Amino acid sequence: MRERVERAGIPSNYGRHPAEVQPSRGKMSAPMWLLQHTDSDTDPSITFRLSPGSIKTIGRSPSVELTLDAALVSRIHCRLEAHDETLEVVDLDSTNGVYVNGERLARAHMIPGDRLKVGRVEFVVGRSA
Numbered sequence: 001m002r003e004r005v006e007r008a009g010i011p012s013n014y015g016r017h018p019a020e021v022q023p024s025r026g027k028m029s030a031p032m033w034l035l036q037h038t039d040s041d042t043d044p045s046i047t048f049r050l051s052p053g054s055i056k057t058i059g060r061s062p063s064v065e066l067t068l069d070a071a072l073v074s075r076i077h078c079r080l081e082a083h084d085e086t087l088e089v090v091d092l093d094s095t096n097g098v099y100v101n102g103e104r105l106a107r108a109h110m111i112p113g114d115r116l117k118v119g120r121v122e123f124v125v126g127r128s129a
Contacts, residue, residue: 033087035123050082058118072096073119
């Protein structure tokens with residue numbers, strides 16, 4: 001019977017109790033967070049991508065996930081935590097600090113359009129489509 005119902009264009013779970021219906025396996029992925037630096041006068045373009053739920057560190061050390069070999073960047077400078085609605089930055093006691101929209105902060109939640117400065121490198125926060 002179920003085979004005939006599916007062929008007729010009626011969903012196979014039609015008439016079944018909701019507890020018997022399996023949830024969809026497909027999951028919509030949230031847009032990725034982007035940190036983009038495009039100062040073509042001095043440095044090549046840099047883009048870091050973070051998916052929601054990821055935690056990454058930025059610095060000059062080979063032990064960090066996002067390496068940024070630039071002036072005034074500490075070996076382990078800051079941590080990024082990608083949430084669904086915000087991108088959080090936490091200064092990890094860096095020498096020169098972390099700046100969000102021109103203000104030195106120990107911790108901040110950023111949204112698209114905000115500017116993050118690590119050392120002399122300034123990134124614009126964005127989301128992928």
